[in-house]
Amino acid sequence: MDGHTTIELQKPRRHPYYRRRVATAVILTIAVFIVSIYSIVTGSVKLSLPQVWEGLMREGSSSVRTIVWDLRLPRIIVGMIVGMCLAVSGTIMQGVMKNPLADPGIIGVSSGAALMAVIITILLPKYIVVLPIAAFVGGFATAMLVYALSWQGGGSAPGRIILVGVAINAVVGATMSAIMLLYSDRVQAVLPWMAGVIGGATMEQAKMLLIYGIPALVLSLFAIKPVRLLQLGDDVAKLLGHRVERSRFFLIIISALLTGIAVSVSGLIGFIGLVIPHVVRMIVGQDERFVLPLSALAGGAFLVLADTFARSWFDPVELPVGLLLSFLGGPFFLYILYKRGGLGAFRS
Amino acid sequence: MLSVRDVSIRHSELFALRHVELEIHEGEIVSIIGPNGSGKSTLLKTMARLLSPLEGAIILEGRLLDLWGQKELAQTLAMLPQTPHHGLDMTVRELVEFGRNPHKRWLQTLDHEDERVIDWALDVTNLKEMENRFLPSLSGGERQRAWIAMAIAQRPKILLLDEPTTHLDIVHQLEVMELVHQLNKEWGVTVVMVLHDVNQAAQYSDRLIAMKQGTIVYDGPPQQVMCRQMFEEVFGVDVRIVYDDNQPFFFPRAKTFAVVRSVQRYTPTTG
Numbered sequence A: 001m002d003g004h005t006t007i008e009l010q011k012p013r014r015h016p017y018y019r020r021r022v023a024t025a026v027i028l029t030i031a032v033f034i035v036s037i038y039s040i041v042t043g044s045v046k047l048s049l050p051q052v053w054e055g056l057m058r059e060g061s062s063s064v065r066t067i068v069w070d071l072r073l074p075r076i077i078v079g080m081i082v083g084m085c086l087a088v089s090g091t092i093m094q095g096v097m098k099n100p101l102a103d104p105g106i107i108g109v110s111s112g113a114a115l116m117a118v119i120i121t122i123l124l125p126k127y128i129v130v131l132p133i134a135a136f137v138g139g140f141a142t143a144m145l146v147y148a149l150s151w152q153g154g155g156s157a158p159g160r161i162i163l164v165g166v167a168i169n170a171v172v173g174a175t176m177s178a179i180m181l182l183y184s185d186r187v188q189a190v191l192p193w194m195a196g197v198i199g200g201a202t203m204e205q206a207k208m209l210l211i212y213g214i215p216a217l218v219l220s221l222f223a224i225k226p227v228r229l230l231q232l233g234d235d236v237a238k239l240l241g242h243r244v245e246r247s248r249f250f251l252i253i254i255s256a257l258l259t260g261i262a263v264s265v266s267g268l269i270g271f272i273g274l275v276i277p278h279v280v281r282m283i284v285g286q287d288e289r290f291v292l293p294l295s296a297l298a299g300g301a302f303l304v305l306a307d308t309f310a311r312s313w314f315d316p317v318e319l320p321v322g323l324l325l326s327f328l329g330g331p332f333f334l335y336i337l338y339k340r341g342g343l344g345a346f347r348s
Numbered sequence B: 001m002l003s004v005r006d007v008s009i010r011h012s013e014l015f016a017l018r019h020v021e022l023e024i025h026e027g028e029i030v031s032i033i034g035p036n037g038s039g040k041s042t043l044l045k046t047m048a049r050l051l052s053p054l055e056g057a058i059i060l061e062g063r064l065l066d067l068w069g070q071k072e073l074a075q076t077l078a079m080l081p082q083t084p085h086h087g088l089d090m091t092v093r094e095l096v097e098f099g100r101n102p103h104k105r106w107l108q109t110l111d112h113e114d115e116r117v118i119d120w121a122l123d124v125t126n127l128k129e130m131e132n133r134f135l136p137s138l139s140g141g142e143r144q145r146a147w148i149a150m151a152i153a154q155r156p157k158i159l160l161l162d163e164p165t166t167h168l169d170i171v172h173q174l175e176v177m178e179l180v181h182q183l184n185k186e187w188g189v190t191v192v193m194v195l196h197d198v199n200q201a202a203q204y205s206d207r208l209i210a211m212k213q214g215t216i217v218y219d220g221p222p223q224q225v226m227c228r229q230m231f232e233e234v235f236g237v238d239v240r241i242v243y244d245d246n247q248p249f250f251f252p253r254a255k256t257f258a259v260v261r262s263v264q265r266y267t268p269t270t271g
């Protein structure tokens, strides 16, 4: 400007967040492995790494092998996938609703699943084996009901979906409370589910999650582009040639699917879907190409870590991980909010 | 190129577009003027198929608007809505990249040609220097230019702009108007825009459309439309029209001048 033309300002061609995005991706990938290893060696029986290796590899029936294969590994797999599903589902919901407070619960998935869980555990305990499927169906059906009821004049505006969700959640929640009150003697059985547990995870459950969860997570990668376009606003997305209503429907389906899968196995684990995407967004900025996969990594690692704490800190008592998460996560989130002094990516 | 034939739209008991007829020719700059709530945005949205008419038809390049595919339409027609989302946490370049969406199939990524168009759009709008700045950190005028850059990255033949200069200071207003002029003259883009500044509209347009209560009441070259009668009828104000080099300008009459005089009296005398 003032004649010093020899000093050429280096114009960054890269995105300003490029480095921190790469760094976050590397750190989270490492975290997933470290947390898994930490989780497999920690517990009432401490294991060394060679012991773990032996337990994993050697055939036969040693106690170490039982601990590794039947107790700890299933929990890690279940925790990892449930955490990933919840975090991704939250990312998508917040994008669709354009609201930082939207979590998968807002479209009724959690309450619908919980109602089914209550009905099965309390009223039809004979059918307890189908609980995961019933919870999934209940959650998914409730989400579709919310979407259908918010349809008006050729579309379903996010604001309307949220309001309809509040109403449906209230009705479902009341039904659930009524059942629990009427059969208060049997409530005990459903309480852990409501608090969110992955304690009893078996290898069967882990396998099931691998079969349903992984494809759903892969499918969620296709949500990235629609979520980004919807952020520009419905009108602009349409003007860019995007089919807004169709992709909103797809996004709600995939989000309900992910939450349904998670909830059916682990019960109600709150917090991850709401907070993990939020924190990730604060770090890497508002771009779902990064927020979505990185939230998956963070959600998985975080849930496994919390579950490890939940079963080792209070040994021999085991805390439901959902409880611990909310207990630790609440203050942690407050700390971040105060430190950042704002709502991050959603400041307007 | 775009014709609106006997279009009616009803928003509510209180407001409807009634039997609107409008013909936009290729290569024109057309400005729509009229008081708030007269239906300018509604008309523009209808032309972009964001609203569908109750009656009547819109024909784009000889084909009914309803028959255009979504992406196909976005390759031909771009629009800057009145209030695009301004809190988006993305860089200028990222926003402009979205303009290539209509030209991409599902899952297709940006190629060299797209990058070239994006660079061109940033260049024309004078944003090359700040392509990596975040939108919230820009001034109102820069942000408006970024949205226009996104729209022109679609490489549309026709561009609809809804109040592109509102909330901008005079320098930025002129910048946007010059940009529109350049897009039209150099790149042959047909422009239809809603403007509040009637003088500016007259200066930069080939044709003015005046709207009142959901109907078009005047349609013609600025010299014709800008008359005392129009201001009286459409805006309900009394004006004086002066010509500068065949360019009409209007001044509001009456009380305003008394105020100006009293301000002058308080001008401090220096020296």
Ligand SMILES: Nc1ncnc2c1ncn2[C@@H]1O[C@H](COP(=O)(O)OP(=O)(O)O)[C@@H](O)[C@H]1O
Residues within 6 Å of the ligand: B011, B012, B015, B034, B035, B036, B037, B038, B039, B040, B041, B042, B043
């Ligand atoms: N979606 C809508 N539903 C109901 N009324 C609307 C809607 N959009 C606009 N209106 C009403 O239609 C009238 C014209 O609006 P608009 O076309 O935005 O006017 P302008 O752009 O000329 O200020 C206003 O009275 C407005 O309140």
Ligand SMILES: [Mg+2]
Residues within 6 Å of the ligand: B040, B041, B042, B082, B162
């Ligand atoms: Mg308007």
